[in-house]
Amino acid sequence: MPSISARIPDDEEEALAEVADLLGEDKSATIRKALSEGLHDLRVRVAVERYQSGDVSVNEAARIADVSLGEWMEIAREHNLTTQLSPDDLESDADAALDV
Template sequence: MPTLSAEVADETAADLEAVADLLGDDEETTIEKALQEGLETLRIRVAVERYQTGDVSIGEAADIADCTVADWLEIAHEKNLTAQYTPEQLTEDAATAIDL
């Protein structure tokens, strides 16, 4: 497993220690959990932003968010996103579904 290092502010280090204590984990495990959850959140945020601007289709947003189309539709519903779905995208997604 690769090792990463980063310098953080004293306040962030104190927060890390406090959260590790709350979770009953060591700091390394807490960092890994926080990083994983943060990356998931960032992927969804980017997918939402690109979907809202019409830059990506439902399928592409799902790929960015690293989830299924069904999961993406749930995320979009939770975030009250307006559908950005053209007839061409419907045709493309239908073809993809048939290929599965």
């Protein structure tokens, strides 16, 4: 497993220690968990923004978010997203979904 280092403000180090205590794990495990969850949230945010602007299809948004098409549809519903796609785009996405 690769190792990285980062400088964080004192107050964030204190918060990290508190969360690690709450979870009953060491700070390294807590950082890995926070990074994983944070990266997922960032991927979803980018997918939502790109889908909402019409830059990507349903299929591409799901890929960016690193979720299944079904999970993406739930995310889209939670964010009240409406399709920005043409009927041809929708047909292409439906065909791709059938291939999965």
